[in-house]
Amino acid sequence: MVNAIEMDALTKQYGALRAVDGLNLMVPQGTVFGLLGPNGAGKTTTMSMLLGNVRPTSGRATLLGKPIGNVPIRSRIGYLPEKFLFHAFLTATEFLRLQGRLSGMPRSAVEARIPVVLERVGLLDRASTKVGDFSRGMHQRIGLAQAILHEPALLILDEPTSALDPAGRRDIRQLIDSLREQGTTVLLNSHILSEIEATCDRVAILKQGKIVAEGATHELTLFASTVEVEVDTMNDAALQAVRKIAQKLRLERVPITHFTATLQSESDIPALSAALVDNGVQLRAFTPKRETLEEAYLRILRLNLDSSDQRIN
Numbered sequence: 001m002v003n004a005i006e007m008d009a010l011t012k013q014y015g016a017l018r019a020v021d022g023l024n025l026m027v028p029q030g031t032v033f034g035l036l037g038p039n040g041a042g043k044t045t046t047m048s049m050l051l052g053n054v055r056p057t058s059g060r061a062t063l064l065g066k067p068i069g070n071v072p073i074r075s076r077i078g079y080l081p082e083k084f085l086f087h088a089f090l091t092a093t094e095f096l097r098l099q100g101r102l103s104g105m106p107r108s109a110v111e112a113r114i115p116v117v118l119e120r121v122g123l124l125d126r127a128s129t130k131v132g133d134f135s136r137g138m139h140q141r142i143g144l145a146q147a148i149l150h151e152p153a154l155l156i157l158d159e160p161t162s163a164l165d166p167a168g169r170r171d172i173r174q175l176i177d178s179l180r181e182q183g184t185t186v187l188l189n190s191h192i193l194s195e196i197e198a199t200c201d202r203v204a205i206l207k208q209g210k211i212v213a214e215g216a217t218h219e220l221t222l223f224a225s226t227v228e229v230e231v232d233t234m235n236d237a238a239l240q241a242v243r244k245i246a247q248k249l250r251l252e253r254v255p256i257t258h259f260t261a262t263l264q265s266e267s268d269i270p271a272l273s274a275a276l277v278d279n280g281v282q283l284r285a286f287t288p289k290r291e292t293l294e295e296a297y298l299r300i301l302r303l304n305l306d307s308s309d310q311r312i313n
Helices: 043-050 072-076 092-102 107-120 136-148 166-181 193-199 236-245 266-277 293-303
Strands: 005-014 017-027 032-036 058-063 077-080 154-158 185-189 202-207 210-215 223-231 248-251 258-262 283-290
Touching (some): 005 043, 017 210, 032 043, 032 193, 043 058, 043 154, 043 185, 092 136, 107 136, 136 154, 166 193, 210 293, 236 266, 266 283
Parallel strands (some): 032 202, 077 154
Antiparallel strands (some): 005 017, 005 058, 202 210, 223 258, 248 258
């Protein structure tokens, strides 16, 4: 299968400043991939190169198997920039009709898709409202509607939920999940790491134009040394066995039905489970705690400190 996105030593230089520094990355088709990094890490510059809006200094990249800048392939790409300029005097329907015609969609296809995408982004009841009367969150929704209007194979989203409330973020998360199920590849950049963690199959963390970590969330997050355990009832034999394994034990109540064990390493988890089961304790819940993506992100950035203060987004 051809990867939806491939980058090979992709680089962008602005004078003495290297904004994007030799990116090597593959995004398989049908996945949701997140780009993370502080302001100035090169995320937006990378997206701009992929879209053909900025010419790379060196290296290469392909989208859906074609070199970046390929004109026919653009009809298969959807894009929502972080800052989108809307035609305030048009209604939502008129705006989408214009976008569909500009993208080369047949008129009949545009008219059929408009109510579908408005419903998917929660704006069907605002079809006749002028875009200039929309709130910032509604602007983000109509921007997403135009990005998916032509049913793209690849969707590139720059901060798609930054103006939305929690309910709006949930709606967009569900929309992205449905697009994944349809086989659409989604590349998104967001500062809301909880959304990235809940949405993305894989992520790459950029710092000063370089990828400093890449993988699935469970590959990037570390075991947080504790396991939360819920049981029917503990017996003395099981408690003694657990105390031999755990460095620290926090008992929540008596009789003991819930406790937290602090372990020396993740490799002690099977022994802890066996100490309970082998001594006749019935487990109700057994939850090893891991870092959140935000905690892993901050740890990885601290490990990749750089003395340079130059930045470009």
